[in-house]
Amino acid sequence: MSEPHTPLDAATVNRVLGVSMLAIFATATFVRSLDPVIPPIAADLATDPATVALLSTAFALPYAIVQPLLGVLADMFGKTRLMTISLVALVITATASAFAVNFSMLLALRIAAGIFA
Numbered sequence: 001m002s003e004p005h006t007p008l009d010a011a012t013v014n015r016v017l018g019v020s021m022l023a024i025f026a027t028a029t030f031v032r033s034l035d036p037v038i039p040p041i042a043a044d045l046a047t048d049p050a051t052v053a054l055l056s057t058a059f060a061l062p063y064a065i066v067q068p069l070l071g072v073l074a075d076m077f078g079k080t081r082l083m084t085i086s087l088v089a090l091v092i093t094a095t096a097s098a099f100a101v102n103f104s105m106l107l108a109l110r111i112a113a114g115i116f117a
Helices: 010-032 035-044 054-077 079-097 103-116
Strands: none
Touching: 010 054, 010 079, 035 054, 054 079, 054 103, 079 103
């Protein structure tokens, strides 16, 4: 039998909800954040704008594919631990994306960000 669930205090619930809402907002924003800046990115990386537009898919596809696996991993290792690791990795990959020197590096970082989101 499982142990009885201990209710959380209001401060903990508010903190968890705040972090969750921030993570959801950041993920939703991150999916489409590149759309307005595709032409400048294409120019900076000397790449075709149609190719640069694939960066949105490079984030969204791994994000969708990895979700079932993350559920299993969260059950195995703990939801809080997995969320913390994922958020830290997402921040690192998103920050590194700003310093990408070529399209391949940016594409790889967007795929990694999609996995961790």
